[in-house]
Amino acid sequence: MAQYFTLLLNCPVVIAAICVAGIGGTFQYGFSVSVMTSPSAFIKELVNKTCQQRYSVSLDEWQLSLIWSFTVSVFCIGGLVGSLVGASLVTKFGRKQCLLFNNFLAIIGALLMILSQTAMSFEMIMVGRLLYGINAGVGLTVQSMYLVECAPKRLRGMVGVTIATFISFGKFSGQLLGISELLGTQERWPWLLGFNGFTSLLQLSTLPFLPESPRFLLLDRGDRRACEEALRTLWGNKDHSVEVEEMLEEKAALQSVRNHSVMELIRSQALRWQILTILVTFTTLQLCGINAVYFYSFEVFRAAGIQEDQLSYTALGTGLCELFTSFACFMIIENTGKKALLFRGYMGMSAILILLTVTLYLQSKVSWMSYCSMGLIFIFIFFFSSGPAGATSPLPGELFTQSFKSAAFIIGCTLNWCGLFVVGMLFPVLVEKLDYFCFLLFLFFCGGCGLYVRFNIPEIENKTALEIAAEFQKMHCKSEESQREKGTELKLNSGKTYETKF
Known part of the structure; x- marks a missing residue:
């Protein structure tokens, strides 16, 4: 670190x-x-x-x-x-x-x-x-x-x-x-x-x-001199020829390739796993239950005996917890990696949602259970801020090459805003109908996203978009080839005839 x-x-x-x-x-x-x-x-x-x-x-x-x-x-x-x-x-x-x-x-x-x-x-x-x-x-x-x-x-x-x-x-x-x-x-x-x-x-x-973004200057504007000047301003007066060559390799690979639209990105077979990753992670970011936890925090704090006029000050504690945890994530991400942070974050949130549902159910029966719920709220915010909150937003810029980045950000941010709107409109109805059992619905998204990250995403830390694309292909081509081999073997076996003696 x-x-x-x-x-x-x-x-x-x-x-x-x-x-x-x-x-x-x-x-x-x-x-x-x-x-x-x-x-x-x-x-x-x-x-x-x-x-x-x-x-x-x-x-x-x-x-x-x-x-x-x-x-x-x-x-x-x-x-x-x-x-x-x-x-x-x-x-x-x-x-x-x-x-x-x-x-x-x-x-x-x-x-x-x-x-x-x-x-x-x-x-x-x-x-x-x-x-x-x-x-x-x-x-x-x-x-x-x-x-x-x-x-x-x-x-x-x-x-x-x-x-x-x-x-x-x-x-x-x-x-x-x-x-x-x-x-x-x-x-x-x-x-x-x-x-x-x-x-x-x-x-x-x-x-x-x-300065302007060096990658934009070189890959979109074709201005190598401005790119090198921006790199020296940002990274110091050192030799940055290696980084420039990496960008030029990407430019050469994408020569005569224009910026692609959203529909072109969606139709691209070569990038289907990257697109699916954006769909899963950005959808889950808003449907993971963080807004529900913030909403229920006031009910939990009231049950714990905090006076009504003190609730706004207690809410500052949740905001401060998210801020400090996000800063801690900033310190450890390079040693831990995005994949690990996403997986641990979502699986930890899944466990907390189960425990929080149980403690809220028992809150009216056991006097001290509200304090357990309060602690679980802060732990949930910790898991959210230390993983999904920090690792999700930059994904479109890291998973895709320059010609697909704009379209990828459109998809990711559209999912983010639609998710926020849907939660804002439907969450009051969910609370009215399901009460605290609504956490079980968010549990489905957290657990599903955690398992998806564990089995379908390679580690992307310190890799270029082209290297990440190769890692995706390597990971999923193996599984697809294995499935094809199993299918062929099954077909061959089903074609065999066996002699039966009576």
Whole structure:
């Protein structure tokens, strides 16, 4: 671990790229996911007041809940649009330019949020949430591509984990700023919702000093000189001819090959296992039960005797646990490998979901069982943050060559946003119908993904996309050949005739 950390410290510009890209990228995603909890009562009050003033109508509870649900969920719609748009723009304009222009969406959204209470318009919050979603969708896609391509091959896994680290940092910041002592008050909540604009301004003022992705400059623009200059800026004034030659080998292998569409990627027989890996891991990331665990944490904390006005401070503990664990994953991933982190993470989460279901069932019968449930919640967050959260996001940039990357990110991010939307819409129904037994449904996804990773994915750490493709082919061609041999043997055996004596 020390050697990788030392190698990262020797690349200060890479560290700057991680921080600058993260604060205006996946930080926005994490912050927007968690920030709506604290001011929910104030926003609902604004909705009711607006309808009374405009239409002299007092909304029923179900009408208020419907408007509130749409205000929260419109972020996912924007995220899906941003993912679809960002993955295509990134090839045309470059990673850095997309990140720069993406900040203007968040700044406009922040202005709408800040002015919404003064203008007595909850619609401004909806539009702001939509713009935040588009910003987060573009940022999640482009930041992943930019960082993975700027990092040395030996540090690619460590740098990729920072994508999830900044999501955790954003979630924790939303929880922290939302407490009543800071911005979670009747007067200051619009500034809480508008905080994304300040982080966008920070990225907008610092990102121009960083170089463009070296791989984009060489493979998409064909500018070797600019690529070498970017490598020297990022990795130091050393000889980087080996890395350039590896990129040129990939370029030669893909000569006269254009960037492929999503449908072309899906139809590609040679990449079917890589595509299946993206489908399984990104779907499970949202359907693993992390949102259910966060939801039930308040019920568990109440049962443990924590007062209602102290719940927001206790929730900070869950956010802090996710942040620290994500940082620990950043420290160990190069020695452990993505495959091991994914497998251990999902199998650990599967075991915790079983235990959590049991303890919640016994909570009303045994007084101290709520403390066991509380401990299991933190352990579940630990397994999630130390594996799936950090190892999943960069996968499309590592499993696919340059011509397929944009399409792979479109698929991955579309699954991510659709999963988040589905969970947001269906989870309340699941809780109402199944109560805590809904964890058994999430258990199916965690266990299935863990077993898939164990038996169908090779180790991808410190390998190029071409080397990973060879590993996939080597792993699955053997199993397919073995099946064909067994089928041939079975056919031969079934064709034999045996003489029977009476």
